[in-house]
Structures are given as C-alpha cells and as structure tokens.
Amino acid sequence: MKKYKSFKYRGVNIYYFDNFYLNIGIRIIEKNYIELKKIKDTKRNYVSLIEINQKKYIYKEPRNEFRIPQRKILTFFKKGEALNTLININKMIEEYNIYDYVRPYLAIVKRSKNFINFSAILFEYIADGEELFDKDLWILVKKMQTIHDLGYYHGDFNPTNFLINKNNEIKILDTQAKKMGITKYRAHYDMLTMQENYINMKYPYSKTPSYFLALAVKKFKRLKWVSWIKEKKKKLRDKGWKI
Helix, strand or coil: CCCCEEEEECCEEEEECCCHHHHHHHHHHCCCCEEEEEEEECCCEEEEEEEECCEEEEEEEECHHHHCHHHHHHCCCCCCHHHHHHHHHHHHHHCCCCCCECCEEEEEEEEECCEEEEEEEEEECCCCCECCCHHHHHHHHHHHHHHHHCCECCCCCCHHHEEECCCCCEEECCCCCCECCCCCHHHHHHHHHHHHHCCCCCCCCCCCHHHHHHHHHHHHHHCHHHHHHHHHHHHHHHCCCCC
16 A cells, blocks of 8 residues: 655644545645535534535544543554555555545644544545445444454444445444454454344354453453442533543
8 A cells, every 4th residue: 555645734743645635634734625514513522524625525524632641642643544544554454455435635743742632534425325224233233243354343323323324335444444453352242232132143253262352351441330330420521620
C-alpha cells in the first residue's frame, strides 16, 4: 500500500492518500462546506452529513481522545484515532481486498505540545445503507471471521455498526481496524459483543483461555458497581471534570 501524505495548513495536519482530498481537507478546516444533517452531537462524538462540490460525505470528530486525560496523554506517543483509522482501513481495502469498510478519505489532526487537541475523519457516504434484520446477522459473523483470520478486529462488533445497501453489500462502520495481538482475545471479545445482540448466534470459535478471559472482562464490566462508577465518571466528564 502506498504511504499516506501529509500537509500542514494553519497549524493543522491534513493526512490523505489521494491528492484530491488535500483541497477537501483545507475546505473543512476553513469550514467552507454545507452541513446537510447533524447526525450526532455528544461529548464523545460529533457526526454530520456534509456536502462539498455537490458530493456528500460523513464527517466525524472523535472527541474522547482529547477529552479524557489518560487518553490524551497517550496521544503524545501515538498517531491518534483519526490517522490510525485512515491508515488501517485503507490497508484493509487495498492490501486485503476487504471492500466492505466505509472508506475514510482523510484525517485532520491538531496538536499542542505534541498532544492531540482536535481530530476529524472524512468518510464516504453510503446513501442507501440500512441496518440488517436479525435473521441476517449471521452474515456479519462470517464477515468478521474473515477479518479476524487476517489478524484484525472491529472493537465494537454489534449490528448498529454495519449497513447493507440495495446491492446487498455489507458496509462496516465505526472501527479503527486495529491489528490483534498474539492471542485471539480481541476476536473473542468481538464475538461476545455480537452475541449480546444476536441471541440465536452460534459461537464460531473454540473456547480457549482467551475466550474465558474476554468473557470474564465482559462480566466484570456488567457488575452493578462497575457500571455505576462508569456512569458517574461519564456524567462528571460531561460537566467538564478532567477524569
């Protein structure tokens, strides 16, 4: 896969593969576009449908990365969610021919003292995409098995992060397409997440120690006191607390 390019404009880094998207990135920084629909606006994410030169795109700002202190500290050493998403998904498409991903076209990253304090990603827009019916969820399991076999995982493997278009093509959303480690822990965690939403799902993998570790982590996160702490932290962050 060819290496991504970068360009600094008004103190903001634009990352892209195709030169066409450099100008698009500049227009986004200058806010020279039409916002057609605000899809999500939370402390965690901002997502909208925008139009530039009569073409529609999905624009996303992943805000938790610079809102949560411990995650912001890690950005000093890492590329960040936006750039990782751009690189990883384009790699899956170009090197492994997994065309099911919604393609990211560019990433925008702003840093202060090398810490990320703003980022955004521009994705292709799937005009006719719809969520799958319960009876079709087995298709997602098979698709994710293929991706796991290549050594990558989703990270939030649930039906709402997939669309199917009028040509019955699956489109994968909301993932950085990260590489798994030595064990299949991440693959099991993906499948256990889907199993929570797909009641009749037949578990596709052998139940190795990695499975039981993923299951234990899932159960731990569902404990009442753990959920309470998590919800309390979320509310305090929404009020501006840096925790």
